[in-house]
Amino acid sequence: MTEKYTALYEEHKRLGASFTDFGGWQMPLKYSSELAEHHAVRKAAGLFDLSHMGEIKVTGPDAGAFLDYALVGKLSAVKVGKAKYSLITNADGGIIDDLISYRLDDETYLVVPNAGNAPVVAAELAARAEGFDVTVNNISDDTSLVAVQGPNAEAILLALVPAEHRDAVTGMKYYAAAKVPMALGAWSAELLVARTGYTGEDGFEIYVPNDAAPILWAALLDAGTDRGLIPAGLACRDSLRLEAGMPLYGNELSLDLDPYAAGLGPVVALSKEGDFVGRTALEAKKQQAPARRLVGLKGAGRRAGRSHYPVLSDGAVIGDVTSGAPSPTLGYPIALAYVDTAFAEPGTEVQVDLRGKPEPFTVVGLPFYKRPS
């Protein structure tokens, strides 16, 4: 696979990042210490390059109806300026990807799939558009995405927004988006700003054309340094999202898994009118209890369960860890795991096989970490 680089690659190199391959992209894993970056996001703010994520624009009179058919949620019911988390499944109800869709105006949505899945999702959407009056336009290659996450995110973003437009930011609710004018040195523009994220903190995700991404990045770093902002890589992004109990495609979600097992049943709008891809299969799956369910696990010791480690009860394998790490914020090991439904109740005592040594873990509710409100 050809290595892909974001428009911010040179900035990352300048900042001394170490890199990792993620869905074919060379992405910053960390700049300094992943623990320091993790804590900065929880206590102040972190700056992320998420340009590897896909962006697919869906435009046309049928845009809402088309997404109702192509995704499992009822996207036509999303108000302009709001966002919705949804899934795209195949006809068997298997999860192709999880994604966020923003309704930008009556006839325009921006659909954001995960890095490695973006080409597949774009192709699926294009194929499913037949018969609908819509245009599906994959703008991933031209679009960068920069996120500021953490309790100081709003203050940092406001430093780049002209005073008369501050309300657009301060009044923005979670899972909403708007075009916000920004002054970035000599350059000014309206950028799509969304109050979304993958860290469990307040924060913003800003969509920007590739050529302006380095300017935005530098402006945010400049505005944020005094407010505790540091650049943050994928390593801490993973520990942050795990604490927030958010699934990662490829770990908690896959083609072999359906939304009900993943605990995402409420995302499937079986009540919506008309057919959608996967409806028949998902209706059937809803009737039968899933054999395994996604749960949270809290470790009693200091050692963490990791992806693919067996979950045990009295020596018998009852599940598999999908993601696990020592939680930097909570101070104990946490994991997401699929376990047999009989063991899915919070409070259930299980063990995780840590390379041949079973260690005690307890099933707990999700998320592991919730930000103080």
Next chain:
Amino acid sequence: MSKVNAGLRYSAEHEWVDGSSPVKVGISAVAADALGDVVYVDLPEVGAVITAGETCGEVESTKSVSDLYAPVSGEIMEINQEAIDNPALLNEDPYGAGWLFTVNTTSEGELLSAEEYAEKNGGEL
């Protein structure tokens, strides 16, 4: 680039050994940097006998866990409780305060010179 301490010898599995008696053992900066922030260290107990080339503990970082291999054979004389209490020492000072244990050596495994280790692992002497 990760530092390779010139005064030490190294196993292919990234443990270092000094020249004292009993020998002191730790992991290289190359290994510590690759692991990321170390959050947990599992060491053999004092009095345990370890065998060169075999696993004798674990080093766990936020993102992964690695086995610790014995670079020499012999009896564990002392373990570094400070490194167990504060595993970040392995990142901060891998050749100093982040040492792991000492061994009364009966035989050695295959050890590389600092130059050989640096060349093989891209470290900086």
